[in-house]
Amino acid sequence: MKAMALSSFKLGEPLVMMELPDPKPAFGQVRVFVKAIGVNPVDWKMRTYGPLRWAAKMLRWVRVSKGPMIIGVDFAGVVDAVGPGVSEFKIGDRVVGGCDFSNGLPGSYADTVLVYPKQITHLPTNISFDVAGALPVVGVTAWLSVVTMGQVTAGKHLLVLGAAGGVGQFVVQLAKNVREAYVVGVCSTKNLERVRQLGADIAIDYTQVDALIQAKQHGPFDCIIDCVGDYSGSGCRSMLAPGGKHIMVSADKIPSMVQIFIPPFSSKILLAKPTGERLKPVLDAVSSGKVRVEIAQHMPLEEAEKAHELSKTHRVTGKIVLQPKA
Numbered sequence: 291m292k293a294m295a296l297s298s299f300k301l302g303e304p305l306v307m308m309e310l311p312d313p314k315p316a317f318g319q320v321r322v323f324v325k326a327i328g329v330n331p332v333d334w335k336m337r338t339y340g341p342l343r344w345a346a347k348m349l350r351w352v353r354v355s356k357g358p359m360i361i362g363v364d365f366a367g368v369v370d371a372v373g374p375g376v377s378e379f380k381i382g383d384r385v386v387g388g389c390d391f392s393n394g395l396p397g398s399y400a401d402t403v404l405v406y407p408k409q410i411t412h413l414p415t416n417i418s419f420d421v422a423g424a425l426p427v428v429g430v431t432a433w434l435s436v437v438t439m440g441q442v443t444a445g446k447h448l449l450v451l452g453a454a455g456g457v458g459q460f461v462v463q464l465a466k467n468v469r470e471a472y473v474v475g476v477c478s479t480k481n482l483e484r485v486r487q488l489g490a491d492i493a494i495d496y497t498q499v500d501a502l503i504q505a506k507q508h509g510p511f512d513c514i515i516d517c518v519g520d521y522s523g524s525g526c527r528s529m530l531a532p533g534g535k536h537i538m539v540s541a542d543k544i545p546s547m548v549q550i551f552i553p554p555f556s557s558k559i560l561l562a563k564p565t566g567e568r569l570k571p572v573l574d575a576v577s578s579g580k581v582r583v584e585i586a587q588h589m590p591l592e593e594a595e596k597a598h599e600l601s602k603t604h605r606v607t608g609k610i611v612l613q614p615k616a
């Protein structure tokens with residue numbers, strides 16, 4: 291198999307295309323031939339000094355994994371081998387899922403992945419591999435923040451900070467088209483029309499006047515979902531309706547992390563991990579046309595390093611999808 295991997299997971303080490311032995315599924319494992327891989331900020335944040343890197347190092351150490359480190363979470367593809375004890379999936383099934391370092395298996399930046407059945411689910415026939423590969427992390431994050439944690443329902447007021455990004459676009463569409471909420475989205479000038487078209491009732495341009503000051507007139511909010519991480523926690527809490535929730539999707543910086551300790555404890559951190567079960571309602575929303583996944587760019591897997599440089603700019607609108615060679 292071919293994989294974009296780090297030989298020792300040292301800080302600053304480049305991703306390199308490696309030829310590795312083909313993995314054989316052990317008991318209870320499934321092997322997937324990968325067609326598309328979504329790029330997420332966590333993929334490069336793990337390679338950069340900070341909490342996500344420490345967490346990844348800890349998991350690697352606990353699992354005593356010494357070989358090359360294959361990074362990446364999102365993937366979609368076709369089952370090409372199943373281990374003994376697997377009955378839910380068979381060779382030829384189209385699937386989508388998320389790799390999970392905590393179970394000791396490698397990541398998704400490869401032409402082949404090994405997973406456990408709970409990490410994947412069947413892919414509806416009307417969703418393409420590239421759309422499916424782009425959605426596990428952003429889709430599950432959006433669902434957990436809007437539905438599970440945010441409990442956003444019809445008529446509730448939702449403020450989305452970072453509405454044009456991978457997670458933000460999903461959040462806006464889920465909140466409007468599935469939960470029928472009143473949605474206010476914050477983005478830059480060039481994305482105002484895009485965010486309105488996704489379903490936001492109001493789109494706010496953060497490049498002109500402070501976004502929270504502009505948003506205040508559309509509140510109070512039952513839920514504020516921060517997909518950026520640079521907005522003031524106290525500013526967000528001050529705009530919440532009684533019982534409202536401030537959900538920090540982007541919370542890997544110390545100033546964000548401390549917000550959860552500040553009364554009235556309405557700020558929460560979300561940590562989303564894609565699983566087959568969590569992906570099912572997300573796929574329903576996409577399959578029924580209620581949520582559309584915007585692909586910003588397709589790139590060959592070999593260009594993963596370039597994809598990370600693009601993602602680091604925080605200017606990408608939609609998802610970058612990597613494709614292994616057929």
Ligand SMILES: NC(=O)c1ccc[n+]([C@@H]2O[C@H](COP(=O)([O-])OP(=O)(O)OC[C@H]3O[C@@H](n4cnc5c(N)ncnc54)[C@H](OP(=O)(O)O)[C@@H]3O)[C@@H](O)[C@H]2O)c1
Pocket residue numbers: 330331332335427428431451452453454455456457458476477478479481496517518519520538539540541560561562563601604605606607608
């Ligand atoms: N907690 C979790 O489990 C979890 C899961 C997924 C992602 N995350 C985190 O959530 C964050 C977003 O992820 P993503 O995949 O959506 O990233 P992304 O697609 O790279 O987000 C880029 C978007 O951010 C917008 N943006 C940048 N600065 C902004 C600002 N000041 N105000 C409003 N929008 C701004 C940009 O829109 P404009 O060009 O319009 O500014 C751009 O479209 C990342 O920090 C990621 O690590 C956490």
